[in-house]
Amino acid sequence: MSDPAQLIQKIRAAFAPCTLGEWPTPLEQAPALARAVGLAELAVKREDRSASSYGGNKVRGLEFLFAGAAPGTTFVTVGGTGSTHCLATAVHAPKALGRAVVAQFPQPETPLARAVAAACAVHAALVVRSRTRGTLPVALLEAWRRARAFGPRRWIPGGGAHPRAVVGHFLAGLELALQVGSPPDLIVLPLGSGGTAAGLALAVAQLEWRTKVIAVRVAPLIVANRWRVARLARGARRLLARRGVPLPAPRFPRILDGMGRGYGYPSPDGERARALAADHGLTLDPTYGAKAFAALVQRGGRDMQRVVFWHTFALP
Numbered sequence: 001m002s003d004p005a006q007l008i009q010k011i012r013a014a015f016a017p018c019t020l021g022e023w024p025t026p027l028e029q030a031p032a033l034a035r036a037v038g039l040a041e042l043a044v045k046r047e048d049r050s051a052s053s054y055g056g057n058k059v060r061g062l063e064f065l066f067a068g069a070a071p072g073t074t075f076v077t078v079g080g081t082g083s084t085h086c087l088a089t090a091v092h093a094p095k096a097l098g099r100a101v102v103a104q105f106p107q108p109e110t111p112l113a114r115a116v117a118a119a120c121a122v123h124a125a126l127v128v129r130s131r132t133r134g135t136l137p138v139a140l141l142e143a144w145r146r147a148r149a150f151g152p153r154r155w156i157p158g159g160g161a162h163p164r165a166v167v168g169h170f171l172a173g174l175e176l177a178l179q180v181g182s183p184p185d186l187i188v189l190p191l192g193s194g195g196t197a198a199g200l201a202l203a204v205a206q207l208e209w210r211t212k213v214i215a216v217r218v219a220p221l222i223v224a225n226r227w228r229v230a231r232l233a234r235g236a237r238r239l240l241a242r243r244g245v246p247l248p249a250p251r252f253p254r255i256l257d258g259m260g261r262g263y264g265y266p267s268p269d270g271e272r273a274r275a276l277a278a279d280h281g282l283t284l285d286p287t288y289g290a291k292a293f294a295a296l297v298q299r300g301g302r303d304m305q306r307v308v309f310w311h312t313f314a315l316p
C-alpha cells in the first residue's frame with residue numbers, strides 16, 4: 001500500500017482538478033454524542049465544511065468534474081429543488097470561470113430544502129423547473145438548449161455521479177487515513193447517487209482496512225443501488241489505472257434501506273436522530289444525514305465501537 005499523502009499528491013498532479021475546497025476537511029471527535037448512541041468513539045468527518053463559500057460532499061467531485069473546462073463553460077446539471085449538488089455546482093462554477101444552468105424536479109418542501117432552492121436560484125445562471133418528476137426530461141432538454149446561449153456547455157450528471165467525481169471521494173478516504181490513529185470499525189454515510197460510497201469502497205480496499213462501510217439508502221432503488229456504486233467505482237478504478245495509479249478491486253459497502261416514505265420526506269426515525277444530533281451541535285438535513293444517522297442510532301455499538309459518521313450536508 002502506498003503512503004496516502006503521496007498518493008493524494010500523485011492523483012491531484014495526474015488529474016489537475018480545480019481547487020474549490022479546503023482540504024483536509026476536519027475529523028471531529030464527538031464523545032458526548034458517542035455516549036448518547038452507545039458507542040465508545042464517534043468521529044464526524046466534516047465534509048459539510050469542505051468550502052467556506054458552500055461546502056458539503058459534492059465539492060469533492062466537482063473539483064474533478066470542472067477540471068479542464070474552458071473559461072466561460074456552462075455546467076448543466078439536474079436534481080431536486082433541494083439538491084445540494086445543484087447548489088454546489090451553481091456556487092462553485094464561477095471559480096472555474098463558468099456558470100451553472102440547472103433543471104430541477106419538485107421534492108417535498110422542508111425549511112432546509114426551501115433554503116437550498118432559494119440559494120440555488122440566486123447562484124445559478126438559469127433554473128428550469130419541471131412541474132412533476134415525470135416531466136423532468138422536458139425541463140432538462142430545455143435547460144440544455146437554453147444553456148447554449150451562454151457558450152460552451154458541459155454536462156454534469158445528477159448528484160455529480162461520474163467516475164471522475166469518484167476520484168475526489170476516493171481522496172476523502174485517503175485523507176481519513178491521515179487523520180485516524182488506526183482504522184475505524186465502521187463508517188456510516190448516506191447513499192444517494194452513489195459517488196461518495198464508490199470512493200470509499202475504493203479507499204478502504206486501497207488502505208487494506210477491515211473497516212465495515214454502511215451506506216444508508218435515502219433515494220429510490222433505481223437511483224441508489226449496489227449496481228450503480230459498483231459501476232462508478234469500477235469506472236474510477238479504470239480512470240486511475242490509465243493515469244498510472246493501479247488500485248485493488250473495491251470493497252463494496254453494505255447498503256441499508258433508510259428512505260422511509262420517499263426521497264426528501266422526513267422520516268420519524270430520521271427526525272428523532274436529527275434532534276439528538278442537534279442537541280450535540282450537529283446540523284443534519286432530513287433527506288440525507290438524518291436518515292443515515294438514524295441507522296447508526298438504531299444499530300448502536302454492537303460489535304462496532306469506533307465509528308466515523310460522514311457528515312455531508314452543508315447549510316446554504
Ligand SMILES: Cc1ncc(COP(=O)(O)O)c(C=O)c1O
Pocket residue numbers: 056057083084085159161190191192193194195196197285288289312313314
Ligand atoms: C447532503 C447530501 N448528502 C449525501 C448525498 C449522497 O451522496 P452521493 O450522491 O454521492 O451518494 C447527497 C447527494 O446529493 C447530498 O446532497
